[in-house]
């Protein structure tokens with residue numbers, strides 16, 4: 253959970269405890285209202301010009317949307333994502349030059365921020381999120397009739413981890429704090 257420099261003692265506990273599992277509890281069901289809360293967190297994310305250039309395909313394990321999303325997972329994500337309680341495909345309303353479509357050139361930035369909000373909201377509810385790109389984006393777009401000016405960007409698997417599951421810190425190294433400052 254912590255990098256080689258030691259525990260980030262003053263980091264907010266939700267941030268310090270967040271990690272992205274590849275093992276989910278296949279028996280865990282979300283509570284009524286959980287999906288709406290997660291979407292509410294995304295809804296209140298900031299965005300360029302308040303453009304809110306995001307949309308989400310949301311499938312609960314066991315429902316039809318979930319089954320349709322699972323069809324497009326890559327071999328790697330198919331090993332762990334289907335057992336999460338929720339699968340979400342994250343869509344950005346993208347910038348299309350030369351058209352009069354409503355757009356934001358910051359849509360990918362804004363979508364990422366909305367998913368980050370959702371991720372921390374999930375953490376506050378005792379849920380874990382693994383965001384991922386290992387799926388067929390064109391396949392999901394075709395499956396759900398996503399038009400050209402929207403981009404299926406990433407997916408997120410959301411759920412509980414089985415008791416005793418811990419992060420593999422050897423795969424979670426971080427760049428040094430000093431390395432984050434651009435001195436020019």
Ligand SMILES: Cc1cc2nc3c(=O)[nH]c(=O)nc-3n(C[C@H](O)[C@H](O)[C@H](O)COP(=O)(O)O)c2cc1C
Pocket residue numbers: 270271272273274329382383384385386387406419423424
């Ligand atoms: C845009 C994005 C794409 C990712 N794609 C994948 C993926 O395809 N497969 C995977 O196992 N993890 C994927 N991840 C998870 C990252 O590997 C993970 O967040 C990173 O290793 C840091 O670990 P942590 O989230 O536990 O801190 C992705 C994360 C993001 C934000």
